[in-house]
Every structure is written in C-alpha cells, then in structure tokens.
Amino acid sequence: MAEKISVAGAGLVGSLLAIYLRKRGYDVDVFESRTDMRRDTISAGRSINLALSDRGIKALEEVGIMNDIREIAIPMHGRYLHNADGSNAFQPYGQKGQFINSVSRGELNKKLMSLAESAGAKIHFNKKIESINWKTNEMIFSDNTSHSCDVIFGADGAYSATRLQHMLHHNKFQYNQYYIDYGYKELSIPAGPGNSFLIEKNALHIWPRGNYMMIALPNIDGSFTCTLFFPFEGNPSFDSLNTNESVIAFFKEHFSDAFELMPTLTEDFNTNPISSLVTVKCYPWIRENKFALIGDAAHAMVPFFGQGMNCGFEDCSVLNELIETFNGDWKEILPAYQHLRKPDGDAICDMALTNFIEMRDRVADPKFLLQKKIEAEFTKRHPDKWRPAYSLVTFSPEVRYSDALKQGTHQEEIMKKIMSVENIEDIWDSHEVENKILQNLVS
Amino acid sequence: MAEKISVAGAGLVGSLLAIYLRKRGYDVDVFESRTDMRRDTISAGRSINLALSDRGIKALEEVGIMNDIREIAIPMHGRYLHNADGSNAFQPYGQKGQFINSVSRGELNKKLMSLAESAGAKIHFNKKIESINWKTNEMIFSDNTSHSCDVIFGADGAYSATRLQHMLHHNKFQYNQYYIDYGYKELSIPAGPGNSFLIEKNALHIWPRGNYMMIALPNIDGSFTCTLFFPFEGNPSFDSLNTNESVIAFFKEHFSDAFELMPTLTEDFNTNPISSLVTVKCYPWIRENKFALIGDAAHAMVPFFGQGMNCGFEDCSVLNELIETFNGDWKEILPAYQHLRKPDGDAICDMALTNFIEMRDRVADPKFLLQKKIEAEFTKRHPDKWRPAYSLVTFSPEVRYSDALKQGTHQEEIMKKIMSVENIEDIWDSHEVENKILQNLVS
Structure with a gap:
C-alpha cells in the first residue's frame, strides 16, 4: 500500500510538492486553510509579483509542467531604472539570452493546484490546522475533523501553523523571526488600449529613491503590478502619507512618470493593506521520519533577491532526488534533506537581507x-x-x-x-x- | 478606585513585582500555572541554585525584605576551583567584603510568595493561561475561568505563555530563541554529620573541565546543590553516559574529590531531568498601556553570569521608579520601561552567552x-x-x-x-x- 503523505498548504510550494509526490506514487492529501482561489475571489493586494528564475524553472521542468507555466510568464531581460532626475537606464540581468520571468502569484498558484489535482492529489480547502498530535502524526483542524498520515510536509508559508506546532512541542527549537522596518503595498498600472503595455514590457521596472523604492512587474493582460517598499515610520513613510492629498503630492514629486499611469493610485493606496517583511530561520526542520518543513515555512526571506519561490521549488527538487537516492526510506531522506538544505536556506535568507541593506544604505x-x-x-x-x-x-x-x-x-x-x-x-x-x-x- | 493589575507567574520576579505593586496601592492578582509549592511537593531537580548579588539585593532592600531573605542566604566570597590535576585554588570575586549569595530557588520563592500575600496580593494557583483577549485585557485560563484587568505583567518565565499570546497576536514581533548545545542536570552533595559542610561553605565550587563543568552551591542545611553542565551529544555527553557504570567511571575519573561525597550520584543522575539552556530576545516587550513582559519572559539568558534573577529583580526596581516618575500613568511608564530595559536585557543576555563561549572554548x-x-x-x-x-x-x-x-x-x-x-x-x-x-x- 502506498504511504500516505499530507501536505499542509496548497500554495506554490505545497502544490508543486504534491505533484512531485504523486509522480512517485504516494497517496497525497493537501490541506489548505483558505478557500479555493479558483472558485472564490480571494483578497488580493499582497502579492508582490513573482520573478521565476532558473532554479524554479528547473523544478517545473522536472515535473513536466514548465510549458504550461510559460504561457503565463513574461520574460524580463533586465532592470529598467526610472531615476529621480527623470532619466532612464536599462541594466541587463546577465549574458544575452538570460532572463527572469514575471508571473502572477495567483495565476501560477491556480495552475499548480489544478495540475496537482490532475496528478491525483486531493486538495481539501478551509482546513485550518489547530494542532498536531505528533505521536499519531495527526493534524486536527478547526472544524474538528482530523487526518493522520505517515509523513506531514509543512508547506504553509512564512506564518506556518505546522511550524508553530512543531515549535511548541519541541524542547530545543532554534527560532528567529526578524522583521525589517519596511513594509510594502501593492499598487497598479493598468493596461493601455488593446491590452498594450504602457511601459517597457520585458523588464522589471525600478524607481530607486535611496531609502525607499517602487518596482513594477508586467502581467499578461498588459497591466503592471507595482509594489511600493516603504518605511513604516518616519518621513516619508506609510505613517506620514495619511491623506489622499499627501499620497498624490508625494507620487507626483517622486514617481512622476509612474504617477501619470496610475489612475487608481489613491483607491489602491487606501484599499490595499500594508504588509510586513519577515525573515524566519529555524532548526530543526524535521521530526524523525514523520515531518518536514519546506519553502517559506522553513526559511522565509525578504523579497529583495527574488528567490523565495525559487528556493521553495528547489527544496522540492532536492527532496525528490533524495527520495530516489534513499529509495523512499524517510528515515534517511528527511535528515539528508535538512542537512543539505538548511545551509542553503540560511544563505539565501542572508543574501536577501544583505540586498535590502545595500539597497537602503549603499545604493547612493x-x-x-x-x-x-x-x-x-x-x-x-x-x-x-x-x-x-x-x-x-x-x-x-x-x-x-x-x-x-x-x-x-x-x-x-x-x-x-x-x-x-x-x-x-x-x-x-x-x-x-x-x-x-x-x-x-x-x- | 485602585487600578487592577494582574501578574502572570508567581515565580521569583512575579512575586517580587506583586510586592512592589501592592506597596504602591494597586489591586494585585497573581496567576500561577502550578500548584502552591508551599503546600504541595513540587518536582525538584531543575533548580540551579541561585547567586543573589547586588542588583537583586538592591531591589529586595527597596521593598524592605532583604533581612528576611538574608536568613536563607549563604555568602560566597569567591570561586573555589577543583582542578583536573587534583589541585585546588580560591579566586575571590572582588574586593574584600564583596560577595555573592547562594540561595535556594525554592526557599526564596516560597518566602517571596508569602511576603506578597502579607502585602495584600492574591495568588491564584493552578491557573494555566490558554489565551489572552487583548481588546478586553482578559486572560482566559484552562479551567475556563477568566480575569480582566487594567494592566497585565507577563512574569511567567523563559517559556512564557503571555509572551506567546503577545507574539501570536502581533504583526511585527521580533523574536529569537537560541538553545546552546549544552544541557544541565542537578546532582547533590549531602551534609556531613550535624549539618556540617563537607567542602568549603562560603564559596561557589567549580570543577572546570574544558568543554564541560560542574558547579556546587551551598545550602543552609549543610548540603550542596551540584549542577553538571554537559554537552547533549558527543563524547562525553548526556548521550554517552547512559549506564550507571559509565556515570560512576566518569565521575571517578573526572570529578574524583566530588565523587567521594556523592552517595546518591547514580540515583540523582537517573531521576533528575536534563534541562535545556535558552536565550530569548524579543521586541516589543509591551502593548500600549496594557501589558509588559518582565524578567525571563522578556529576556531569558543562560546562567553563566549568575544574573537571570538579579536582572529580573532590577526590572522590578526600574519599573517601580518609573511609576513614581510618571505618577502612575501607564501610557508613559511602559514605553519608558521598555526603552530603558531592552538594551540592558540584551546586554546581559549577550554577556552571559559570551561567558559560556569563553568557558567552553578559551579557558584552556x-x-x-x-x-x-x-x-x-x-x-x-x-x-x-x-x-x-x-x-x-x-x-x-x-x-x-x-x-x-x-x-x-x-x-x-x-x-x-x-x-x-x-x-x-x-x-x-x-x-x-x-x-x-x-x-x-x-x-
């Protein structure tokens, strides 16, 4: 009989992991605390568009779904800088032919969920984890149902409920969560006539302004999703821009070219939440042969290296290789996975934070x-x-x-x-x- | 009407804080998750004897109870080193007349509880905090009772339940818990005939052995409470000493003079738990004018500077001064308390960890x-x-x-x-x- 595996979280990493595990023949149940985003509208507005790059692509190719994903991806060949003095500059990311890809988190997630289901995984929605019984490897949900299995993967993101349960029942859990003093808010530049792109399509746009910045990534409908990274406090800050007038005046002065293209600026600014940016490091990631954290749940990072999702996808790829190497023996697989990936998770968390500090303090x-x-x-x-x-x-x-x-x-x-x-x-x-x-x- | 203040935890810091607050006329309720240790036997065996020094003494003098405490304290004028080669050395702690004091955690705690009650505080036992409603400032206990009040103090130790509730309901909580790879176990040297001390009474005994060590502090009944600080894994370690024979052989070889005085060694070794050693740093310590962490709950540290309790007592003393300065206005008191004490808590946490590292890596x-x-x-x-x-x-x-x-x-x-x-x-x-x-x- 196939082993029963549960995945907590039907986000990007959880859904991809489900696909990998189904391809190996495991029974896979995925438990997602939210509703099915393919059927219901989910509150948007906290979605930093994603930059899919080679590590993520490698994983998607391994499970044979990169062609599906390519349909919703837009190549970005470099940074397009919008300087404070009104000048522009284009900086290629790498050698010729090297690029990263803008993908909508929502679209990618929906596609991965459907592919996971096609591969035979069952996704259970509205299943909020209340606690885990580690003796029986049983997840207990807020609707009083429960589910036990052989192995649980915690793929439930930066604010992981499985990690919290792991932490609460562990007597030597190393844990560090660190918030930077910046938040972000999603804004938007709509498409032009006939779904045209009003600024360069194949680039990641950046408005660097010393101690704050805005970025914009293209969507396939011609629009751009903008993200303002901004201090919580001080001047200027989310705190200080507290009226429509101050928002308009600020954008006119500091992002003048973008401002012309943002008709819904004040509406977006008032409606969309301010999200926090956290780094999470922890250890151990596993419990014997029963449980492992993966993706943001294991190593949440700030988004300034564009690697959060790519790292999570690479986790899945490495895990998949180890299942092969150790012939499905979880007693060997999970410690090897942790041993390999913990230093890499730490490294990219650190590099992402260093990039933030460079951006903030050294760029000028x-x-x-x-x-x-x-x-x-x-x-x-x-x-x-x-x-x-x-x-x-x-x-x-x-x-x-x-x-x-x-x-x-x-x-x-x-x-x-x-x-x-x-x-x-x-x-x-x-x-x-x-x-x-x-x-x-x-x- | 007097403001209602709740203190979570009737440990050393919670009990002392209750005394301070009663002296200022507040209504004080203390909620303790355990049973009343003055009436029931509490599982011992994880009690590193405490070294009460000048910061702690200053606080106890401020509330007028140092004379009571002195009765159960034994002055220690220096370190008494028991070297591996069998030689001994005495190192005074400071100038002449400077000493620290050995006190039993249990005795001190019982005394502080009774003094808190005499001062008019109500201590409620077996009240385990399940959650806190921060809107109503209401603690909900596992027996389904609850209690609301004007200000809550979280004095519930390194594994604080109030801190966890604070963390879970905060959107930018900085948090770091760090375990060292050493644990400790309590052992003992009983009194000699007629409650005599079998080794030097007025000293803190240390058996330094490079990457591990044992210490012993005197009790008023002539016995010594020993603490073995030992790696969890490796050789030697708690892991490797897994039979009575290996424990006896090890102590005979490495702590030969002590071994002769430890008739209950193997019994103690088998019965007493291995405890972990954690550093906790977090921020913020407060919620508006409603809540503050204090003592280990705010800043747990490893015991290698002998300051955990002293720092917690000093927290109370500083808070008391601020209540005076700001004339009872908690809106002013709590931010000022955090502003003053957070850097000091961080500093002593760091110094305690540095002392551990020096002890482990540099002492040889x-x-x-x-x-x-x-x-x-x-x-x-x-x-x-x-x-x-x-x-x-x-x-x-x-x-x-x-x-x-x-x-x-x-x-x-x-x-x-x-x-x-x-x-x-x-x-x-x-x-x-x-x-x-x-x-x-x-x-």
Whole structure:
C-alpha cells in the first residue's frame, strides 16, 4: 500500500510538492486553510509579483509542467531604472539570452493546484490546522475533523501553523523571526488600449529613491503590478502619507512618470493593506521520519533577491532526488534533506537581507557605485573568473546558495582591498587594478 | 478606585513585582500555572541554585525584605576551583567584603510568595493561561475561568505563555530563541554529620573541565546543590553516559574529590531531568498601556553570569521608579520601561552567552589565561581605571548592564592590541605594557 503523505498548504510550494509526490506514487492529501482561489475571489493586494528564475524553472521542468507555466510568464531581460532626475537606464540581468520571468502569484498558484489535482492529489480547502498530535502524526483542524498520515510536509508559508506546532512541542527549537522596518503595498498600472503595455514590457521596472523604492512587474493582460517598499515610520513613510492629498503630492514629486499611469493610485493606496517583511530561520526542520518543513515555512526571506519561490521549488527538487537516492526510506531522506538544505536556506535568507541593506544604505554611495563598476568591468574581461553572486543565484542552479554566498563573501573581501587602493577613482579600469584582482583571486 | 493589575507567574520576579505593586496601592492578582509549592511537593531537580548579588539585593532592600531573605542566604566570597590535576585554588570575586549569595530557588520563592500575600496580593494557583483577549485585557485560563484587568505583567518565565499570546497576536514581533548545545542536570552533595559542610561553605565550587563543568552551591542545611553542565551529544555527553557504570567511571575519573561525597550520584543522575539552556530576545516587550513582559519572559539568558534573577529583580526596581516618575500613568511608564530595559536585557543576555563561549572554548587557551593575568595585574595597579565587566555587573548596580558591556568591549579591544605585542609572554607585567594600556584607555 502506498504511504500516505499530507501536505499542509496548497500554495506554490505545497502544490508543486504534491505533484512531485504523486509522480512517485504516494497517496497525497493537501490541506489548505483558505478557500479555493479558483472558485472564490480571494483578497488580493499582497502579492508582490513573482520573478521565476532558473532554479524554479528547473523544478517545473522536472515535473513536466514548465510549458504550461510559460504561457503565463513574461520574460524580463533586465532592470529598467526610472531615476529621480527623470532619466532612464536599462541594466541587463546577465549574458544575452538570460532572463527572469514575471508571473502572477495567483495565476501560477491556480495552475499548480489544478495540475496537482490532475496528478491525483486531493486538495481539501478551509482546513485550518489547530494542532498536531505528533505521536499519531495527526493534524486536527478547526472544524474538528482530523487526518493522520505517515509523513506531514509543512508547506504553509512564512506564518506556518505546522511550524508553530512543531515549535511548541519541541524542547530545543532554534527560532528567529526578524522583521525589517519596511513594509510594502501593492499598487497598479493598468493596461493601455488593446491590452498594450504602457511601459517597457520585458523588464522589471525600478524607481530607486535611496531609502525607499517602487518596482513594477508586467502581467499578461498588459497591466503592471507595482509594489511600493516603504518605511513604516518616519518621513516619508506609510505613517506620514495619511491623506489622499499627501499620497498624490508625494507620487507626483517622486514617481512622476509612474504617477501619470496610475489612475487608481489613491483607491489602491487606501484599499490595499500594508504588509510586513519577515525573515524566519529555524532548526530543526524535521521530526524523525514523520515531518518536514519546506519553502517559506522553513526559511522565509525578504523579497529583495527574488528567490523565495525559487528556493521553495528547489527544496522540492532536492527532496525528490533524495527520495530516489534513499529509495523512499524517510528515515534517511528527511535528515539528508535538512542537512543539505538548511545551509542553503540560511544563505539565501542572508543574501536577501544583505540586498535590502545595500539597497537602503549603499545604493547612493559613490564608493559603492564605483565598486560595482569595477566588478562589472572585471567580469567583462574575465567572465570565467568573476561571476557575481546575483548571477550565480539567479542563473546557475548547479551552484548551491551556500556556495554562491561563499563566493560573494570572498569577492567582497577582495573588493575591500581594491577600494582602498590610492586613487582608485582614477585608475579603476587600469591593468594595475585588474592584475591586483587576479592576484587576490589566486591567493 | 485602585487600578487592577494582574501578574502572570508567581515565580521569583512575579512575586517580587506583586510586592512592589501592592506597596504602591494597586489591586494585585497573581496567576500561577502550578500548584502552591508551599503546600504541595513540587518536582525538584531543575533548580540551579541561585547567586543573589547586588542588583537583586538592591531591589529586595527597596521593598524592605532583604533581612528576611538574608536568613536563607549563604555568602560566597569567591570561586573555589577543583582542578583536573587534583589541585585546588580560591579566586575571590572582588574586593574584600564583596560577595555573592547562594540561595535556594525554592526557599526564596516560597518566602517571596508569602511576603506578597502579607502585602495584600492574591495568588491564584493552578491557573494555566490558554489565551489572552487583548481588546478586553482578559486572560482566559484552562479551567475556563477568566480575569480582566487594567494592566497585565507577563512574569511567567523563559517559556512564557503571555509572551506567546503577545507574539501570536502581533504583526511585527521580533523574536529569537537560541538553545546552546549544552544541557544541565542537578546532582547533590549531602551534609556531613550535624549539618556540617563537607567542602568549603562560603564559596561557589567549580570543577572546570574544558568543554564541560560542574558547579556546587551551598545550602543552609549543610548540603550542596551540584549542577553538571554537559554537552547533549558527543563524547562525553548526556548521550554517552547512559549506564550507571559509565556515570560512576566518569565521575571517578573526572570529578574524583566530588565523587567521594556523592552517595546518591547514580540515583540523582537517573531521576533528575536534563534541562535545556535558552536565550530569548524579543521586541516589543509591551502593548500600549496594557501589558509588559518582565524578567525571563522578556529576556531569558543562560546562567553563566549568575544574573537571570538579579536582572529580573532590577526590572522590578526600574519599573517601580518609573511609576513614581510618571505618577502612575501607564501610557508613559511602559514605553519608558521598555526603552530603558531592552538594551540592558540584551546586554546581559549577550554577556552571559559570551561567558559560556569563553568557558567552553578559551579557558584552556594559554593566550587567554595570560590576557586575564595581565588584566588582573592592571586592575591591581589601577583599580579606578580598569574594572572588569564581571565586577561591574555583579557589584555595581549603579552601572547599567549595557554600559558594563560597552566597557567590557572597549577593554577587549585594548587587550587585543596588548596581546599582539611582541614577547608579551615575557614582558606582560612590565611598565611598558602598563603604559600601553594607559595610553589606549585615554585615547
């Protein structure tokens, strides 16, 4: 008889995991606390559009559904910067042909759910977990029903109910949740006539403004989903923009080109919630051969590296390989999964937070911009010797997050030395500097 | 009408807080999840004897009960080291007349409860908090009773139920719980004939053994409560000492002098639980003018600085002063309390963890021992210029924990420079080194 596996959460990772597990022949039940978003309207407005990149794509290809997903994805070949002075700039993400993909969280989630059901998984909606009996591996729901099984996967997101139960019944659970002092709010740029795109379609738009920023990602209907990342307190902040007039004045002044394209700005601003941004690290992720956390439930991260979903999908891919390697023996699979993925989850959580801090504190620093220029120049001359962490994380699924972080840290150390060279401003593109980097790379 | 205040937890801090609040005329109800330890036997065996020092004493004096407590306290004038080679050494804690006090957690707690009741507080036992309604400031207990009040204090310890409710209903709660990979077990050395002390009475005994250690603190009945701090896993560890024979062999070899005095060793070892050691940091500690965490519930720490209780008592003392300053206006008191105490709680949590790491990793390092020797020599020559962090924390309640940490960090930076001096091993007590420290202190 096939083993019974339960997945808590029919989000992106839970649904994909269900597909993987069904392909291996397990009995799969998925329990989702919310209603079926394919039938009912779900409160939107907290959906940062997603950037699907190579790690996520690899997983979707493994289960044979990438072609389905491609239909709802829009390639983004680089960042399109909308500067404060009104100028624009396009920065390609990588080599030619390398791009990331804008996908709507809602559309992707619906598609994954339906594919999971086609693969034979049962999804049970409106099943809110109240508690878990770890002795019987039984989930008890708020409607007083319950379900027991051989293995439970907690794929229930950053505010995971399974993780809370795990934590409450564990006597040495390492746990850290850390909120940054920024929140985000979803806004929108509607499509133009005939579903046309009113700004460049194939790009991730950024309005960087020092200590805050807005981004916009394209949707297949011609609209853009905008996300404003903004301090909770201070000036300006969500706190200080507390009237329609102040919102309009602020956007007119600081996002003038976007403002012209946002007819529903004040309505969106008043209706959509301010969401928080949290990093969660915890350990252990597993209980013997009975339970494992996966995706955001194991490692929630801030969205500034565009890797939350991709990392969760990669978790599924790694787990799938380990099921193969250990021939379905969960006593071996789960510890190996934790051993492999915990350092990678930590690494991408840290890199995402570092990106936030860089964005906030360093992006206006001329020294930092010079450093980035030197790195870019060196990469151009020696593409084999210096691959930026961003490129490794986004386009090289064969490199582990933890190794990308190590390389990034090593590069940062080298650049510290380079930036302390006298007159670096004048000789930044000289052979002297190039050779110094080469020497440091070898040593 | 007097404001109604509820205190969750009738432990050391909860009981002391109740006394302070009664002295200010508030209506005070204390809710304790356990049974009344003065009437029923409570499972012992997880009680690290406490080291009451100046910060705690200051608070007990403020409420006029230090004389009561002194009856159950035994002065400890220094560390009595039992070395692995069989040698002994006595290290005074401070100047002449400076000492800390061994008190039994159970006896102290019973005394504080009775004093709280005499002061007019009502203690309700067997009241386990199930949830808190933050709108009505109402605690709901597992026996389906409830209690609402103006202000709730969460004094319910490292595994605080009020903190959990606070966390679950907060949308940006910073939270970190961190377990070290060591646990502890209580053991004992009974009294000799006629309640005599079989080892030096007025000392804190330590058997340091590199990556593990045992300590013993005197009780008024002539016995000593021993605590073994030991790794959970590895060799040796709680994991590896899994038979009576292995326990006996291990103690015979590594704690031979103590072993002779521990007739109930294997019984204690088998009966007493292995307890974990956790650091908890969180923020915010308060909810408007309605709720505040205090003591371990706000800042649990590992016991290696002997400050857990002292810090909690100091919390009460600071809070009491603020009630005076702000004339009972909780809207002012609670934010000021958090603002003052959060950095101090963080500081002592960090210092306690650092002490653990030093104990584990550096205590056998000759360089570290030399550094401590140089510091001690300098303190002797310039007692006004170099007060070790240990002394500030333990004997100087007028210096905030956060300032003690700052001074300690500054001293550590200076000593890093000193230790890199050439031939420091040969010239450690020279005027040259002394002057170098003096120069660094000024700059």
